[in-house]
Amino acid sequence: MRTASALLVALLALLGVAAVARADIPVHCLYDQIVGTWRFDMGANNGDNSLVCNDDTFNPVKSLHLRFAEPNIVYNSSGIQVADWTMIYDEGISVRMMDGAKFTQLFFAFFPYTVDPISGNVTSFCNETVLSTYHDAPYGSGQLPLGWGCFKGYKASYFTEQEAANTVSPVTTYAPKPQAASPDAIFHADHEYIARLNAAQNLWTAGPNPALVGRPMREVQAMAGRKLKTSVEAHLPPAKLRTAAKASADAFAAYPAELNWRNVSGIDYVGPMRDQLSCGSCYAFSGTEMLQARIRVKSQNKLTPLLSPQRVVSCSAYSQGCDGGFEYLVSKFGQDYGFVDESCFPYQSGLIPEVPCSAGCALPRLYTVDDFNYVGGYYGNCSELGMIDHLVNYGPLSVSFLVLDSFMTYRSGVYTCDTTPGTVGFNPFETVSHAVLLIGYGVDPTTNTKYWRVANSWGRHSTDYGGDFLIRRGTDECAIESAASWATPSLNI
Ligand SMILES: *[C@@H]1O[C@H](CO)[C@@H](O)[C@H](O)[C@H]1NC(C)=O
Ligand SMILES: *[C@@H]1O[C@H](CO)[C@@H](O)[C@H](O)[C@H]1NC(C)=O
Ligand SMILES: *[C@@H]1O[C@H](CO)[C@@H](O)[C@H](O)[C@H]1NC(C)=O
Ligand SMILES: *[C@@H]1O[C@H](CO)[C@@H](O)[C@H](O)[C@H]1NC(C)=O
Ligand SMILES: *[C@@H]1O[C@H](CO)[C@@H](O)[C@H](O)[C@H]1NC(C)=O
Numbered sequence: 001m002r003t004a005s006a007l008l009v010a011l012l013a014l015l016g017v018a019a020v021a022r023a024d025i026p027v028h029c030l031y032d033q034i035v036g037t038w039r040f041d042m043g044a045n046n047g048d049n050s051l052v053c054n055d056d057t058f059n060p061v062k063s064l065h066l067r068f069a070e071p072n073i074v075y076n077s078s079g080i081q082v083a084d085w086t087m088i089y090d091e092g093i094s095v096r097m098m099d100g101a102k103f104t105q106l107f108f109a110f111f112p113y114t115v116d117p118i119s120g121n122v123t124s125f126c127n128e129t130v131l132s133t134y135h136d137a138p139y140g141s142g143q144l145p146l147g148w149g150c151f152k153g154y155k156a157s158y159f160t161e162q163e164a165a166n167t168v169s170p171v172t173t174y175a176p177k178p179q180a181a182s183p184d185a186i187f188h189a190d191h192e193y194i195a196r197l198n199a200a201q202n203l204w205t206a207g208p209n210p211a212l213v214g215r216p217m218r219e220v221q222a223m224a225g226r227k228l229k230t231s232v233e234a235h236l237p238p239a240k241l242r243t244a245a246k247a248s249a250d251a252f253a254a255y256p257a258e259l260n261w262r263n264v265s266g267i268d269y270v271g272p273m274r275d276q277l278s279c280g281s282c283y284a285f286s287g288t289e290m291l292q293a294r295i296r297v298k299s300q301n302k303l304t305p306l307l308s309p310q311r312v313v314s315c316s317a318y319s320q321g322c323d324g325g326f327e328y329l330v331s332k333f334g335q336d337y338g339f340v341d342e343s344c345f346p347y348q349s350g351l352i353p354e355v356p357c358s359a360g361c362a363l364p365r366l367y368t369v370d371d372f373n374y375v376g377g378y379y380g381n382c383s384e385l386g387m388i389d390h391l392v393n394y395g396p397l398s399v400s401f402l403v404l405d406s407f408m409t410y411r412s413g414v415y416t417c418d419t420t421p422g423t424v425g426f427n428p429f430e431t432v433s434h435a436v437l438l439i440g441y442g443v444d445p446t447t448n449t450k451y452w453r454v455a456n457s458w459g460r461h462s463t464d465y466g467g468d469f470l471i472r473r474g475t476d477e478c479a480i481e482s483a484a485s486w487a488t489p490s491l492n493i
């Protein structure tokens with residue numbers, strides 16, 4: 001499989017057929033730029049999920065005046081909570097209007113940006129959203145949401161007292177990060193680096209990784225996740241002050257000491273290891289594998305579908321195909337459009353340059369999502385205990401982390417990143433690049449180190465390293481505890 005794909009890529013390169021890349025979203029907006037007051041202009045909501053919004057046809061019929069407050073509360077101008085909200089990393093915002101405890105309408109939008117054609121500098125406009133869709137919350141389990149309309153958000157001063165205090169610039173410009181390695185260079189095992197890593201610690205073992213060695217950097221970079229946007233993003237330690245207090249030992253005592261969803265009394269609730277090939281589709285694997293594992297858990301393994309990541313890569317406007325995306329938005333796609341079986345839309349990205357959405361089967365069985373969110377209720381409130389609680393009670397979670405060079409050499413043991421988190425106000429943003437599937441946790445008996453058990457998507461065979469890995473738990477290694485997300489499958493069993 002691998003050889004065939006490498007050959008095909010080499011052939012295409014020879015023929016000068018560049019992989020058509022839909023642009024990654026380089027926008028970079030932070031939490032403190034978003035808190036404050038917003039106006040949402042809304043078009044009529046009589047569409048369905050085929051609705052596509054464009055500036056020519058957008059015709060607002062009403063406006064909502066909202067104030068986004070800490071940590072995740074949205075007030076209307078009478079000061080009544082009418083919604084909750086979360087950042088989607090540094091790229092967008094999700095708002096759920098509510099009537100009491102019931103969600104009524106769901107909004108999601110990315111922030112706009114421009115790229116200077118000469119310098120390549122990216123300017124993010126964090127005081128607006130791009131024209132996007134909103135729709136009713138699903139009426140019942142397994143039903144696709146109805147009542148679709150278009151909306152656009154504008155940050156503005158409707159509640160002048162609060163606004164006056166906010167002096168953060170809504171617009172940020174940064175220079176693009178220079179490309180590190182030539183995309184054609186071949187990834188090789190750096191034995192001197194591997195020896196240094198092994199000499200520096202005894203928790204994990206570094207070595208040449210057969211899933212990566214010999215591949216062109218272009219493919220290795222796609223597998224490591226999305227490109228980092230800024231040199232700032234790449235080098236600053238994560239700045240965070242968790243709102244959640246550190247959980248007490250007693251709180252952990254309520255949960256089992258270890259769990260591995262790949263083997264619960266001999267039963268596998270995770271499913272096969274997969275290979276994303278040379279496409280930055282880790283998020284689509286993580287998001288669909290999370291739901292398919294939770295279908296197994298919820299149905300006690302009576303239902304074991306293999307869900308198609310290709311449908312997400314090819315069809316979702318909430319992500320960027322082979323250029324990356326976010327697991328939270330994969331779950332949103334599952335709620336709004338539904339996932340399909342792998343047999344309906346087999347994975348082909350990385351083998352052929354562009355797989356159109358129309359390549360999926362015509363009348364698929366849909367697997368939908370009833371509910372989804374970040375662990376902790378919003379981006380920035382994730383915690384080790386919250387992750388364990390979800391893992392034990394509902395099944396695997398989607399998590400993402402920053403792939404460092406050292407991870408490219410991981411072979412066994414409990415991986416560590418050795419980064420030090422900072423503490424500068426409430427800023428949930430922590431750099432991540434690669435999405436994976438959290439399937440368990442435990443404690444290494446020899447070193448007494450707590451770990452997470454994680455499934456990667458770098459290979460089908462456990463002999464390649466690409467499969468499961470362990471990473472230190474409780475210390476937010478490479479931001480792996482910053483943005484865990486969950487989804488619940490629609491299932492009437
Ligand atoms: C704010 O929401 C409350 C509760 O839904 C409602 O009674 C009130 O009229 C709203 N205020 C405005 C200005 O829309
Ligand atoms: C956002 O900020 C930019 C630059 O300051 C400004 O040109 C634009 O009008 C602002 N948008 C809104 C909705 O205020
Ligand atoms: C691009 O951004 C860099 C760093 O922010 C700045 O030094 C440079 O002047 C910018 N160039 C242009 C053309 O805006
Ligand atoms: C599952 O776990 C049990 C006991 O923990 C072990 O004996 C068995 O070999 C495991 N099965 C697999 C397939 O790893
Ligand atoms: C944030 O996390 C804490 C600790 O896990 C939890 O008690 C709290 O309910 C969470 N906040 C929201 C809005 O869910």
